[in-house]
Amino acid sequence: MTAPIISKKILNIVGRTNAKYKLIQEGDRILLGLSGGKDSMLLATILAYMKKHAPFSFDFKAVTIDYGRGGEYDYIIKYCEQNNIPYERIRTDIYKILEEHKREGTIYCSFCSRMRRGSLYTLALEGGFNKIALGHHLDDAVESFFMNLSFNGALRSMPPIYRAQNGLYVLRPMIFVRERQIRDFIAHNNIYIAPDCNCPINWLPEDKRPKSRANTKKMLETLELENPLLFKSLKNAFSNIHANSFSDERFLDPQES
Numbered sequence: 001m002t003a004p005i006i007s008k009k010i011l012n013i014v015g016r017t018n019a020k021y022k023l024i025q026e027g028d029r030i031l032l033g034l035s036g037g038k039d040s041m042l043l044a045t046i047l048a049y050m051k052k053h054a055p056f057s058f059d060f061k062a063v064t065i066d067y068g069r070g071g072e073y074d075y076i077i078k079y080c081e082q083n084n085i086p087y088e089r090i091r092t093d094i095y096k097i098l099e100e101h102k103r104e105g106t107i108y109c110s111f112c113s114r115m116r117r118g119s120l121y122t123l124a125l126e127g128g129f130n131k132i133a134l135g136h137h138l139d140d141a142v143e144s145f146f147m148n149l150s151f152n153g154a155l156r157s158m159p160p161i162y163r164a165q166n167g168l169y170v171l172r173p174m175i176f177v178r179e180r181q182i183r184d185f186i187a188h189n190n191i192y193i194a195p196d197c198n199c200p201i202n203w204l205p206e207d208k209r210p211k212s213r214a215n216t217k218k219m220l221e222t223l224e225l226e227n228p229l230l231f232k233s234l235k236n237a238f239s240n241i242h243a244n245s246f247s248d249e250r251f252l253d254p255q256e257s
């Protein structure tokens with residue numbers, strides 16, 4: 001079986017992001033969160049490619065946090081086997097906890113994602129990994145930015161790298177890749193992805209699913225139709241912050257009293 005083809009464009013973007021933000025380095029041990037969705041499937045493929053071709057050596061392992069409500073996992077196992085991706089599925093009772101603490105709207109996703117992140121941190125610390133890699137991309141970062149702005153009263157997005165309080169680094173090597181480039185990768189290589197992506201929100205009745213991300217996505221699509229350079233500008237804006245142009249006193253010049 002031949003390895004899936006990753007476009008030069010994607011490899012360039014990830015390569016440049018990796019170099020600029022010093023994401024994956026010699027000797028790193030990386031735990032990759034592999035949901036089985038398109039984004040992390042591409043990231044797993046990229047890490048396998050980098051392990052083979054990069055001029056530095058590192059180790060990685062992909063893990064799926066199984067929420068404990070069934071779901072499709074066989075295609076992930078098969079894909080990892082075929083592409084030399086070390087893999088493990090970790091069973092948890094996150095779904096049971098979600099059900100017990102009935103939450104609706106966006107809070108459902110943040111509660112679930114916090115528990116999932118907790119499991120990833122524990123696995124990483126116990127397994128001697130120093131970094132965690134996640135499959136977020138530019139569209140995710142832009143959506144988060146607008147959601148924080150519109151609903152949470154915060155100017156906040158997703159960095160390519162940060163250090164968690166427990167000392168682990170969290171990496172987002174695809175943070176400058178567009179979602180449509182990921183869709184193209186999946187389509188061109190004919191890669192199967194579970195229709196519900198094993199994501200708990202897809203197990204909620206339609207009227208209980210959080211809408212804010214989908215609505216933000218729609219708004220951005222409309223804006224991008226009018227301004228095709230929107231995402232390019234936002235990407236640049238994320239590296240061009242004028243913190244003292246807002247009202248946060250932490251960034252304003254103190255006056256002598």
Ligand SMILES: Nc1ncnc2c1ncn2[C@@H]1O[C@H](COP(=O)(O)OP(=O)(O)OP(=O)(O)O)[C@@H](O)[C@H]1O
Nearest residue numbers: 033034035037038039040063064065133134135136
């Ligand atoms: N069940 C899981 N097990 C392990 N890692 C996960 C899981 N769910 C999500 N992740 C990690 O967190 C990232 C962001 O999750 P999110 O739910 O926002 O997924 P997404 O944007 O739909 O991405 P994907 O297409 O990879 O599912 C994923 O790209 C993946 O790296």
